[in-house]
Amino acid sequence: MTQLLWNGLFVGSFYALVALGYTMVYGIIRLLNFAHGDLYMLGAFVGFGVLSVAGGLATGLGFVALLIVMVIAMLVTGTAGLVLERVAYRPLRGAPRLSVLITAVGASFALEYGMRLAAGPNPEVYPVRLAGDPVNLLGARITVQQASLILIAILLMAGLQWLVMGTETGRAMRAISQDPTAALYMGINVDAVIARTFFIGSALAGAAGVMAGGYYGKIDFLMGFIIGLKAFTAAVIGGIGNIKGAMLGGLALGLLESFGTAWVGGQWRDVFAFGFLIVFLTLRPTGILGERVTERV
Amino acid sequence: MTTNLATSPARARALFDRIQQNRYLGLVGLAVALLAPFITATNYALSVMTSALLFVMLAVGLNIVVGYCGLLDLGYAAFFAIGAYVSGILATRYGWPLLATVPVVIVAAVVAGIVIGGPTLRLRSDYLAIVTLGFGEIIRITANNLTITGGPSGIYGIPGIMLLGVDLSGPVGLYYTCVVVVALAVLGAARLGRSRLGRAWRFIREDEDAAEAMGINTYRVKLAAYIGGAIWGGLAGILFGAQLSAISPPSFTFLWSALILMAVVLGGMGSTPGVVLGAIFISVLPELLREAADYRYFVFGILLIIVMIFRRQGLWPARAVERQSRRDRRRAEEQDVRKAEEVVP
Numbered sequence: 045m046t047q048l049l050w051n052g053l054f055v056g057s058f059y060a061l062v063a064l065g066y067t068m069v070y071g072i073i074r075l076l077n078f079a080h081g082d083l084y085m086l087g088a089f090v091g092f093g094v095l096s097v098a099g100g101l102a103t104g105l106g107f108v109a110l111l112i113v114m115v116i117a118m119l120v121t122g123t124a125g126l127v128l129e130r131v132a133y134r135p136l137r138g139a140p141r142l143s144v145l146i147t148a149v150g151a152s153f154a155l156e157y158g159m160r161l162a163a164g165p166n167p168e169v170y171p172v173r174l175a176g177d178p179v180n181l182l183g184a185r186i187t188v189q190q191a192s193l194i195l196i197a198i199l200l201m202a203g204l205q206w207l208v209m210g211t212e213t214g215r216a217m218r219a220i221s222q223d224p225t226a227a228l229y230m231g232i233n234v235d236a237v238i239a240r241t242f243f244i245g246s247a248l249a250g251a252a253g254v255m256a257g258g259y260y261g262k263i264d265f266l267m268g269f270i271i272g273l274k275a276f277t278a279a280v281i282g283g284i285g286n287i288k289g290a291m292l293g294g295l296a297l298g299l300l301e302s303f304g305t306a307w308v309g310g311q312w313r314d315v316f317a318f319g320f321l322i323v324f325l326t327l328r329p330t331g332i333l334g335e336r337v338t339e340r341v
Numbered sequence: 342m343t344t345n346l347a348t349s350p351a352r353a354r355a356l357f358d359r360i361q362q363n364r365y366l367g368l369v370g371l372a373v374a375l376l377a378p379f380i381t382a383t384n385y386a387l388s389v390m391t392s393a394l395l396f397v398m399l400a401v402g403l404n405i406v407v408g409y410c411g412l413l414d415l416g417y418a419a420f421f422a423i424g425a426y427v428s429g430i431l432a433t434r435y436g437w438p439l440l441a442t443v444p445v446v447i448v449a450a451v452v453a454g455i456v457i458g459g460p461t462l463r464l465r466s467d468y469l470a471i472v473t474l475g476f477g478e479i480i481r482i483t484a485n486n487l488t489i490t491g492g493p494s495g496i497y498g499i500p501g502i503m504l505l506g507v508d509l510s511g512p513v514g515l516y517y518t519c520v521v522v523v524a525l526a527v528l529g530a531a532r533l534g535r536s537r538l539g540r541a542w543r544f545i546r547e548d549e550d551a552a553e554a555m556g557i558n559t560y561r562v563k564l565a566a567y568i569g570g571a572i573w574g575g576l577a578g579i580l581f582g583a584q585l586s587a588i589s590p591p592s593f594t595f596l597w598s599a600l601i602l603m604a605v606v607l608g609g610m611g612s613t614p615g616v617v618l619g620a621i622f623i624s625v626l627p628e629l630l631r632e633a634a635d636y637r638y639f640v641f642g643i644l645l646i647i648v649m650i651f652r653r654q655g656l657w658p659a660r661a662v663e664r665q666s667r668r669d670r671r672r673a674e675e676q677d678v679r680k681a682e683e684v685v686p
Contacts, residue, residue: 076467135650142546143649145413145470146606150645151598157638269595272480276471313488318475324466326460 048302052149054190056298062275063254063290064204065125071285072221072241073137076147079128080249081272082155083121085265087250088257089163090117093103095171112195114254118247123208125246126239134235150274156274158269161263167264170257193255200248203290209288213240240270270314292332360600366614367528374520378513387512391584393624394515394519395577399612400604400620401530402573407602408611408659409534410566411546412462413470416477417601420571422593423449424578425485428586434489439502443576451568456569462560466549469567477598485590495589499582519580526573531613534571542566544610596638602642606648609655618657648650 062084069077091113132151136144208214216237219227228234256264256271274297274308282293297317304316324331377390399421406414427449428442461472483491487638491497501511502518533539539563544552553559582588600623627637648655 067595074467076471107418132646132650139649139653140411141466142407142411142413142610143653145467146602147646147649149415149599149602150642150649152640153645154642161635161639249658270478273475279476280468291564311482315479315482315486318479321475322457322460322472326470329464329468 048306049299050186052299052302053295054194054298055301056295057194058252058256058271059274059278059296060291060294060298061200061248062271063288063294064201064279065091065249066275067279067282067284067287067290068241068281070289072217073133073224075133075144075240076148076244076276077133078145079136079151079155080245081268081275082159083125083128083150083246083268084256084271085159085251085263085268086155086251087117087121087253088123089159089168089265090120090170090250091139091254092263093258094171103255106289109198110258113245114251117250117254118250120252121250122247123235128246129142129242131237135237139143145252152295156265156268163265165264165265167186170261190258191278193208196255200251204244204248205287206320207244213237217241219296274317277302277317277324280321280329280331283333286331286333289331289333294331296332355627357579359593360596360663368532369630370617374465374524375517378516380511382472384512386503386607387516387616388584389518389625389628391465391512394516394523394582395580396601396604396624397617397620397669398526398577398580399601400608400616400623402570403601404605404611404616405530405533405542406566406570406610407617409539409542409546410563411542411610412466412563412566413596414473414567414570414654415470415595416457416475416480417570417574418593418597419473419477419480419597420450420574421578421581421597422480422484422588423453423571424575425582425588425592426490426496426578427575428579429499429582430489431455433496434497434584439579440504441630442579446575446579447572450571455564458564460624462563462567474595474598477593478593481590481593484593488626494586495586495592496582499539499586499588501586502583512627515584519584522580526576527546527617530569530573534611534613538562538565541583545613573587582619600641603645607643607655609658612655612657612659615655615659619655 062081065083066077066080069075069080091110094111094116098113118239128151132147133144208217216227216232216248217240219230219232220234220237224234251273253263254269258265275294278293278297279290280293281296282291283287297320300320301313301317304320305313308316368489372392374394378387399417402420403414406412406417424446427446428439431442432439448560457472457476458469461469464566472656472674482487484495485493501515504518513664534542541557544557545559545562549559552562581592585592601620604621604623605616607622608614
């Protein structure tokens with residue numbers, strides 16, 4: 045029971061990290077960035093690349109190496125997010141919603157199969173594994189590494205919360221999400237703030253990618269597809285566009301999956317999660333913390 | 342000389358417009374499809390052509406949802422899978438003839454369409470995209486886990502189509518069956534697009550709020566489009582089972598849904614000839630470019646972005662103005678004559 049709870053919280057913190065990027069971009073320009081899960085994949089591969097090049101040095105340092113790699117991966121995926129926004133999404137701002145969605149699907153496709161070209165179709169094994177000795181805590185088996193990964197996730201989320209609520213950029217973000225035109229009139233550089241949002245969201249996904257690579261040990265070019273869907277589910281559960289909601293939703297989804305898997309069996313895990321998404325959309329489409337979204341005419 | 346240079350693009354465009362508006366275009370396409378086996382009829386060529394036809398049917402079905410109604414369905418392969426599995430299970434485990442499974446498949450597709458479309462179509466249209474994506478995965482994983490669907494190895498030994506005692510299971514028989522079915526499907530979808538319901542779909546695509554203000558029940562009309570797409574996909578699934586005689590979960594991944602979407606977007610959303618050509622292009626191209634297989638999907642992804650930024654209407658766009666029906670034109674002519682008579686007593 046405690047074990048299930050712990051597993052749920054652990055997986056949930058991954059979901060929450062990825063869901064944050066989803067929800068930030070959606071909150072600010074109402075765009076479902078399908079390529080977001082693939083930025084997570086990109087992060088995992090960048091981490092893999094750096095660790096492979098650094099080789100022996102990295103394996104000796106273990107956890108610390110992973111932290112450094114994570115920062116590098118965050119910078120790379122953040123930049124990738126910037127490029128994506130500039131090349132694919134900015135030219136279509138104000139275009140019909142369908143066109144933007146299709147562009148996002150194209151971007152996701154290009155990232156997945158571009159990575160397949162670059163790294164080959166076979167799964168890669170992460171050179172650094174985080175498999176320490178488990179410690180018994182209230183009946184659950186917990187490794188120090190697991191605990192530290194959760195701690196990193198919490199720190200990143202706290203940092204984001206401060207950034208959005210406490211800095212000038214954050215205030216600009218909130219202003220744009222309320223009314224982009226009015227924000228422009230007030231002298232906010234809307235393009236720059238949107239670009240920054242993409243950078244931050246993508247960097248968080250990249251961090252989650254490295255963490256997942258280090259923890260599960262295996263990465264492949266399609267790994268972002270399912271996690272993207274899950275992150276969206278988490279964002280919807282929490283109330284899409286809402287940052288605290290994304291964290292809450294990620295943890296809730298992780299717990300649900302953990303208990304659901306114990307109940308119906310591991311092979312039904314994804315069906316359970318997506319089925320829950322559909323049920324949730326039927327019963328409470330605005331999510332736990334979401335406000336009622338009305339479409340503006 | 343200079344004038345000639347200036348007018349030639351305009352002339353080419355006029356010619357293209359005339360070709361595009363030609364009412365016999367569909368018949369020409371049908372004739373090409375009927376005559377193709379006389380040019381080359383190896384088993385390989387027939388199988389490529391049959392697959393292309395199936396792809397055309399899927400693309401035309403998705404065009405109802407994406408092209409006419411402007412809803413993004415990213416799990417279209419799910420309906421394809423439902424059709425293939427329902428007919429396959431009934432045919433192999435219960436010994437039904439394939440044709441008898443058609444009504445059951447239609448019912449199953451409609452039910453699935455209502456289950457997915459019902460709750461999500463009430464919300465913003467973005468939600469539909471991602472829920473259908475999840476739905477595609479649900480169907481594939483379910484087929485992979487259940488015993489009745491044969492698990493990961495799937496269903497094999499699906500019989501061919503028998504019609505009035507004639508065996509149509511050979512490559513030639515199957516090809517011509519597909520030609521007939523797909524021709525009907527294309528015609529049906531095109532006529533649906535020009536119907537009253539089709540006009541409502543396009544209205545919703547252009548401006549949902551205005552459509553609602555004009556008294557269109559947008560929810561029901563959108564659901565109708567979604568269910569229409571589901572039926573087309575389910576029926577294509579039956580033909581798919583008949584063609585391959587074996588189906589398994591890997592045949593119904595997101596890749597399929599994305600490729601069908603690609604065909605619709607590239608050809609021109611809402612344009613029947615465009616979508617048909619787009620589907621043929623997408624399904625035959627890989628056969629021609631075997632060496633470049635690795636680059637294919639990467640290029641497709643880039644192409645989707647480029648098309649959306651630079652040519653949103655696709656390569657063969659839909660006409661903006663509806664063609665007048667023969668009756669309307671006659672009426673307009675009669676009115677002109679009457680006006681002329683009034684002026685010259």
